[in-house]
Amino acid sequence: MSKQNNNLKSLDQFVDEQYGKKGTIERDKLEKGYEAFRLGFLLQQARLEKGLTQEELAEKCGTNKGYISKIENNIKEVRISTLKKIVELGLGGHIELSIKL
Numbered sequence: 001m002s003k004q005n006n007n008l009k010s011l012d013q014f015v016d017e018q019y020g021k022k023g024t025i026e027r028d029k030l031e032k033g034y035e036a037f038r039l040g041f042l043l044q045q046a047r048l049e050k051g052l053t054q055e056e057l058a059e060k061c062g063t064n065k066g067y068i069s070k071i072e073n074n075i076k077e078v079r080i081s082t083l084k085k086i087v088e089l090g091l092g093g094h095i096e097l098s099i100k101l
Contacts, residue, residue: 015027015030033074037074039071039078039083040071040072040073040074041072043068043071043072043086043087044072046087046091046093047068047072047090047091050091050092052090052091053065054068054069054072057086057090057091058090060089060090061085061086061089061090062085062089063082063085063086068086071086080095080097083095
């Protein structure tokens with residue numbers, strides 16, 4: 001017979017308790033930070049999948065290694081036009097954007 005743990009929470013419940021409901025200042029800060037982190041992580045994974053160093057990617061898209069590093073590490077925000085160059089020229093891919101309301 002298994003004992004049920006009533007203290008278990010879903011991730012959504014935990015985030016709601018720790019950062020507030022969607023639309024609150026703290027929750028918005030968390031979600032904005034997550035999106036920036038996610039973009040850098042996605043770029044890094046795509047670069048690694050292509051077998052490129054940061055320097056090689058930078059050369060292909062006309063920027064420098066430091067800039068690529070800052071984007072991947074969520075230190076620098078990237079403009080959509082620059083992101084497009086990195087993805088298309090540097091990685092040989094394309095960007096799909098969507099807006100959710």
